[in-house]
Amino acid sequence: xxxxxxxxxxxxxxxxxxxxxxxxxxxxxxxxxxxxxxxxxxxxxxxxxxxxxxxxxxxxxxxxxxxxxxxxxxxxxxxxxxxxxxxxxxxxxxxxxxxxxxxxxxxxxxxxxxxxxxxxxxxxxxxxxxxxxxxxxxxxxxxxxxxxxxxxxxxxxxxxxxxxxxxxxxxxxxxxxxxxxxxxxxxxxxxxxxxxxxxxxxxxxxxxxxxxxxxxxxxxxxxxxxxxxxxxxxxxxxxxxxxxxxxxxxxxxxxxxxxxxxxxxxxxxxxxxxxxxxxxxxxxxxxxxxxxxxxxxxxxxxxxxxxxxxxxxxxxxxxxxxxxxxxxxxxxxxxxxxxxxxxxxxxxxxxxxxxxxxxxxxxxxxxxxxxxxxxxxxxxxxxxxxxxxxxxxxxxxxxxxxxxxxxxxxxxxxxxxxxxxxxxxxxxxxxxxxxxxxxxxxxxxxxxxxxxxxxxxxxxxxxxxxxxxxxxxxxxxxx
Numbered sequence: 001x002x003x004x005x006x007x008x009x010x011x012x013x014x015x016x017x018x019x020x021x022x023x024x025x026x027x028x029x030x031x032x033x034x035x036x037x038x039x040x041x042x043x044x045x046x047x048x049x050x051x052x053x054x055x056x057x058x059x060x061x062x063x064x065x066x067x068x069x070x071x072x073x074x075x076x077x078x079x080x081x082x083x084x085x086x087x088x089x090x091x092x093x094x095x096x097x098x099x100x101x102x103x104x105x106x107x108x109x110x111x112x113x114x115x116x117x118x119x120x121x122x123x124x125x126x127x128x129x130x131x132x133x134x135x136x137x138x139x140x141x142x143x144x145x146x147x148x149x150x151x152x153x154x155x156x157x158x159x160x161x162x163x164x165x166x167x168x169x170x171x172x173x174x175x176x177x178x179x180x181x182x183x184x185x186x187x188x189x190x191x192x193x194x195x196x197x198x199x200x201x202x203x204x205x206x207x208x209x210x211x212x213x214x215x216x217x218x219x220x221x222x223x224x225x226x227x228x229x230x231x232x233x234x235x236x237x238x239x240x241x242x243x244x245x246x247x248x249x250x251x252x253x254x255x256x257x258x259x260x261x262x263x264x265x266x267x268x269x270x271x272x273x274x275x276x277x278x279x280x281x282x283x284x285x286x287x288x289x290x291x292x293x294x295x296x297x298x299x300x301x302x303x304x305x306x307x308x309x310x311x312x313x314x315x316x317x318x319x320x321x322x323x324x325x326x327x328x329x330x331x332x333x334x335x336x337x338x339x340x341x342x343x344x345x346x347x348x349x350x351x352x353x354x355x356x357x358x359x360x361x362x363x364x365x366x367x368x369x370x371x372x373x374x375x376x377x378x379x380x381x382x383x384x385x386x387x388x389x390x391x392x393x394x395x396x397x398x399x400x401x402x403x404x405x406x407x408x409x410x411x412x413x414x415x416x417x418x419x420x421x422x423x424x425x426x427x428x429x430x431x432x433x434x435x436x437x438x439x440x441x442x443x444x445x446x447x448x449x450x451x452x453x454x455x456x457x458x459x460x461x462x463x464x465x466x467x468x469x470x471x472x473x474x475x476x477x478x479x
Contacts, residue, residue, distance in 0.1 A: 006027070006030065006083075007079055007080075007083060007084055009023055009026060009027055009030075010027070010079050010083065011076060011079060013027075013062060013065065014065055014070075014072050014075045014076065015072070017066075020062070020066075024058070024059075024062060027058060028055060028058075031051055031054050031055055031058070032051050032055075035047055035050050035051040035054065036048055036050075036051050041403060042336060042403035042404060042406070043403070043404065043406070043470050043471070043473075043474045044473065044474055044477045045333075045469060045470045045473050045474065046333045046336070046409070046470065049315075049318070049331075049333045049334060050333075050334055052318045052319045053318050053324070053326070053331070053334055055318075055322065056317075056318045056321075056322045056323055056324045056325070057281075057282065057324040059322040059324075060275065060280075060281045060282060060322070060323060060324040061075075061250070061281050061324075063275075064250065064279050064281055067279060069245045069248065069250075069251075069279040070248050070250060071207060071247070071248025071249075072248075073207075073210060073248070074207055074210045074247075074248045074249060074250070075248075076210075077209075077210025077211060078188075078210065078211075078250065080186075081158065081185075081186060081187065081188045081210070081211045082159075082188040082211075093156040096156045097156055100154075100155075100156070104380065104383075104384075106344070106383065106392070107344035108154070108155035108156065108157065108342075108344070108380075108383070109155060109157070109342040109343065109344065109345075109346050109347050109348060109383075110155075110157055110159060110344070110345050110346065110347065111151070111157050111159040111160060111161060111347045112147070112151055112155075112157075112160060112161070112347050112348055112349070112350060112379075113161040113162075113163055113347055113348075113349045113350070113360055114144070114147060114148075114160060114161070114162055114163070114349075114350050115162075115163045115164050115165060115349075115350070115351045115352050116138060116139045116144045116162070116164075116165075116167070116170050116172075116177065116352060117137070117138040117139070117164055117165040117166070117167070117169060117170040117352050118137040118138065118164070118165045118351075118352040119137070119138065119164075119165050119166065119169045119170070120164060120165045120166040120169065120194070121166055121169060121194070121196060121197065122166070122194050122196070122229050122230055122233065123230070124194075124228050124229050124230075137352045137353060138165075138170065138172060138352050139172070139350075139352060139354060139369075140172050140173060141172040141173040141174075141175045141179075142173065143354070143369060143370075143373075144172070144177075144180060145180065145183070146373070147350060147369065147379065148160055148180060148184055148187065149184075150378055150379045150380075151187075151379070152184060152186075152187055154378060154379065154380055155379075157187075158186060158187050158188060159187065159188050159190075160184075160187055160188075160189050160190075161189070161190045161191075161192070161347070162177060162189055162190070162191040162192065163191075163192045163360065164192065164193070164352075165352060166193060166194055166197065167191050167192070167193055168191075168193055168197040168198065168202065169197065177191075178202070178205050178206075178209075181206070181209045181211060181212050182205075182209055184211075185209065185211055186211075187211065188211050188212075188213075189211060189212045189213075190212075190213055190215060190252075191212060191213070191214045191215065192214075192215050192217065192254055193214050193215070193216055193217070194216070194217050194229065194233070194237075195214065195216035195217070195236065195237045195240040195241075196233060196236040196237065196240065198214060198240040198243055198244065199243065200243045200246070200247075202243075203240075203243035203244050203246065203247040203249060204247050206244070206247060206249045207244075207247030207248050207249045212249070213249065213250045213251070213252055213281075214240075214244065214249070214251065214252065215252035215253060215254045215282075215284055216237055216240060216241070216251065216252070216253050216254065217229075217253070217254045217255070217256075218234070218237060218253050218254070218255055218274075219255065219256070219261055220255075220261050220264045220265075220270065221234070221264075221270070221273065222234035222235070224260075224261055224264065225237065238278070241278050241279065241280075245279050250281045250282075251278070251279060251280050251281060252280060252281060252282040252283060252284065253274055253280050253282075253283050253284075254283070254284045254285075254286065255283065255284070255285045255286070256285075256286050256287070256288055257285050257286065257287045257288065257302050257310060257327075258287075258288045258300040258301070258302060259299065259300055259301060259302055259303060259306070260300065262302050262303075262306045262309075262310065265285070265310060265313065266309060266310070266313055268321070271283070271317060271321065271323050271325070275321075275323050281324060282324040282325070282326075283323070283324065283325045283326075284325075284326055284328065285310075285314075285325065285326070285327040285328065285330075286328045287301075287302050287307065287310075287327075287328065287329065287330075287416075288300050288301055288302065289361045289415075289416055290447075290451075291363060291435070291437045291438055291441055292435075292436075292437030292438070292440045292441055292444075292447075298450055301454070304454060304457040304458040304461050305461060307330065307458065307461075308461050308462060308465070310327060310330055311327070311330040311410065311462075311465075314326075314327045314330050314331060328413075329411075329412050329413045329416060329417065330410070332409045332410065332411075332412025332413070333409045333410070333470075335412075336399060336400055336403060336406070336409065337395060337398055337399050337400060337406065337409050337412040338391075338394075338395050338398070338412045338413055338414050339359075340358040340359035340361075340362060340391055340395075340414060341358040341359070341387075341388045341389075341390075341391030341392045341395065341414075342358070342382075342383045342388050342392070343391075343392050343395055343400070347359075348382070348383075348388070349362075350369060351434060353368070353434075354368045354369035354370045354371075355367075355368050355432075355434055356368060356369060356372075356379075356382045357434060358387065358388060358391050358414075359414075359415070361413070361415060361416060362414070362415050363433060363434040363435060363437075363438035364387070364427060364431040364432065364433055364434065364438060365387075365431065365432055365434060366382075366385040366386070366387045366388075366428065366430065366431050366432075367381070367382040367385055386428050387426070387427070387428050387431055390425065390426045390427075390428070391414055391426050394414055394418075394421065394425065394426055395414070398412075404474070405471075408459070408462060408463055408466040409466070409470075410462040410465060410466050411455070411458060411459060411462055414426060416451075417455055417458065418455060419448070419451035419452055419454075419455055420448075420452050420455070423442075423448070
């Protein structure tokens with residue numbers, strides 16, 4: 001099935017209810033053949049996970065189409081902007097990507113994460129952004145506009161993730177992020193938000209644009225969410241869900257896994273509530289990354305043995321429940337390891353001060369957008385700092401350069417899962433911390449010791465799984 005046929009079949013799923021089951025089966029066969037049977041890019045078991053994830057995304061979306069939670073207009077826009085411009089981007093912009101590679105020696109990243117404002121109307125415990133409703137830290141609109149323009153026209157990407165602070169609080173030069181979404185109507189935007197500011201009017205504008213999906217942060221059910229985010233927050237989130245459903249906008253959720261909610265995340269009830277009752281199409285799960293001199297933060301980390309349990313839960317969710325869930329970092333096999341440092345297929349992160357970091361979870365930087373632009377440079381120059389190059393070098397050595405015999409992609413993260421190596425071989429001495437807490441982490445011997453110990457324990461738990469369920473199966477498949 002050629003790419004254009006794939007897109008047309010997706011459109012028929014919306015328009016032709018009578019043939020939906022037949023078309024779903026056809027797409028399922030296509031995905032399996034394209035991703036598993038005919039794709040030898042990496043390990044067979046890795047490709048199977050990718051297929052299961054893509055199939056769960058398709059099934060989750062179709063379930064909400066059938067419930068009327070996606071408008072036909074939005075679904076068609078998603079096919080054009082997300083599927084054709086982003087997922088099929090390699091084919092559509094292959095000549096431009098090859099030109100980039102020839103000129104710079106590397107392919108560009110597939111997307112960026114941008115936090116244009118630190119301001120937030122909530123004050124959540126342990127927020128990595130240390131957000132405050134009165135902070136003045138934000139990027140001016142013309143800088144945000146320039147960044148998105150470069151991503152589109154220099155990286156030839158059609159996907160941008162917006163984080164914060166709270167994105168729907170952003171306002172600069174008389175404009176908001178809605179103006180960005182509407183201006184770049186061939187770019188798809190994933191927006192991490194607390195959801196409390198998504199009014200019916202904003203939901204309608206998002207639905208009309210058709211190129212935005214909000215990922216709303218929750219901690220669990222009402223009790224867990226309100227405990228961290230403030231009383232009444234979950235009620236406002238449910239209202240936002242209703243507003244988005246009425247406007248036909250696809251909804252996601254974002255969850256930070258900690259030692260306090262890990263048991264809840266092992267229960268089907270949690271996923272059934274959001275996917276079945278609230279009409280969620282996808283879920284991103286992030287495991288807490290401790291920063292600074294905080295014993296409390298380490299106590300909130302998901303213990304290594306619980307992380308393995310969550311990995312097993314993720315396998316079950318995408319294969320049996322067919323819920324579109326990605327667990328950072330347990331889902332590293334979906335992207336062949338770490339996606340930071342501006343690697344091909346990956347991204348880098350820009351915060352509200354213009355600092356350019358390899359990843360949201362790597363709070364150190366060398367370059368800043370203001371400095372680059374003042375010198376007549378661009379985001380491309382940031383890709384070739386020693387920090388970014390060190391990270392990409394490690395990613396290649398860890399498996400990207402030898403995908404049929406990679407190292408353990410159940411431990412994909414350069415900083416979270418390989419902290420000793422990160423400090424010795426990736427982080428340059430002249431890199432600066434994004435925050436005071438990040439600087440403190442570099443000076444704290446106890447912080448170093450605890451993270452290294454965590455990594456050692458995780459390796460003991462996951463290495464046999466990797467060897468037996470991925471590497472050994474590969475040998476059997478090739479016999």
